[in-house]
Amino acid sequence: MSCLIEIDNLFFHYPDGHQALRDVSLHVSHGDRVGLVGPNGAGKTTLFLVLSGVINQFGGYVSVAGCDLRTSGGRKAVHQKLGIVFQNSDDQLFNASVLEDVAFGPLNLGLEENEIRRRVDDALASAGLGDEFKNRLPFHLSGGEKRRVAIAGVLAMQPQVLLLDEPSSDLDPRGRRELIGILDSLPITRVISSHDLDFVLQTCQRVVVFDEGRIVADGAAREILSDREIMLEHGLDVPLSLQIRKGGSY
Numbered sequence: 001m002s003c004l005i006e007i008d009n010l011f012f013h014y015p016d017g018h019q020a021l022r023d024v025s026l027h028v029s030h031g032d033r034v035g036l037v038g039p040n041g042a043g044k045t046t047l048f049l050v051l052s053g054v055i056n057q058f059g060g061y062v063s064v065a066g067c068d069l070r071t072s073g074g075r076k077a078v079h080q081k082l083g084i085v086f087q088n089s090d091d092q093l094f095n096a097s098v099l100e101d102v103a104f105g106p107l108n109l110g111l112e113e114n115e116i117r118r119r120v121d122d123a124l125a126s127a128g129l130g131d132e133f134k135n136r137l138p139f140h141l142s143g144g145e146k147r148r149v150a151i152a153g154v155l156a157m158q159p160q161v162l163l164l165d166e167p168s169s170d171l172d173p174r175g176r177r178e179l180i181g182i183l184d185s186l187p188i189t190r191v192i193s194s195h196d197l198d199f200v201l202q203t204c205q206r207v208v209v210f211d212e213g214r215i216v217a218d219g220a221a222r223e224i225l226s227d228r229e230i231m232l233e234h235g236l237d238v239p240l241s242l243q244i245r246k247g248g249s250y
Contacts, residue, residue: 003027003028003029004028004029004030004065004160004189005026005027005028005051005063005065005161005191006027006061006064007024007025007026007027007060007061007062008025008061008062009024009025009059009060010024010047010058010059010060010061010062011024011058011059012046012050012055012057012058012059019213020043020046020213021043021046021047021050021213022043022212022213022214023060024043024060024213024214024215025215026208026215026218028161028191029189030160030189031189032189032190032206033189033192033203033205033206034190034191034192034204034205034207034208035191035192035193035194035200035201035204035206036191036192036193036207036208036210037193037197037200037208037210037225038209038210038211038234038235039211039235039236042210042211042212042213043214044193044210045165045193046213047210048084048165048191050062050069051064051069051082051161052078052079052082052084052163053069053076053078053079056069056072058070064078064081064082065078065081065082065160065161066081067081080109080157080159081159081160081161082159082162082163083154083155083157083159083162083163084163084165085147085151085154085164085165085167086150086165087166087167087169089146089147089150090139090146092150092153093139093146096137097138098124098129098133098134098135098138098141098149098152099134101138101149101153102123102124102149102153102156103116103156105153105154105157106119106157109157119156120134120152122156123152123156126151126152126155126182126186127148127151127152127155127182128182129145129149133149143170143171143175144171144175144178144179145175147167147171147175147179148178148182151182155186155188159188160188160189161188161189161190162186162189162190162191163190163191164183164191164192164193164194165193166194166195167183167199168194168196168199169194169196180199180202180203183203184203197225197237197238197239198240198241200221200225200239201221201225201239201241201242204221205220205221206218206219206220206221207220207221207225209224209230211235216230217230217234222242225238226242
């Protein structure tokens, strides 16, 4: 299976000298579901900013869906190949209705009206939102509904890769379950950064552990997340669903 994301020997430091990414190499194939986990400041968000073309000065090689992000042309083209859902959904919702928010991206591609309508309808359906949501005010929606609208807006662009930053944050149990169901139904390649390790376990087949800008573990989700030594060494805990208590400990 060919690689959709190719990262080789990636280095990046901020202007203040902080080394955020150190010799990161990561390959993601079509259809992969990858979870990025690690303590605060590990480099996960910085990696997302590189993949989305926001950070443009880095060392190493990064390609997304054939877009070489070392070039200005590649960074421009990647916006049609990769979509990102931010932790705060309000950062992505700025129009007067759900319909306008979801249609915003396709409109800016200059697509025909019928194609825009089709994309909006398909994206809303994929995000579990019916026609009754089209005229709703985004800021009157619940947290879970806002998250689904943000996802629909990204899906309307028909990206090949979906990045999600802390997608389960601030969701109640129902909203969290609904989001898991939506993600499970999407065939799109996705990378999820989250501190909610049970959520990662339920939605990802592979886990990559980041710490101090480096990849310190990469493997099957259940195998990595159940490794207590790896988890504790890098500021994490074994997910509750994987904890097997023996004599008061796990």
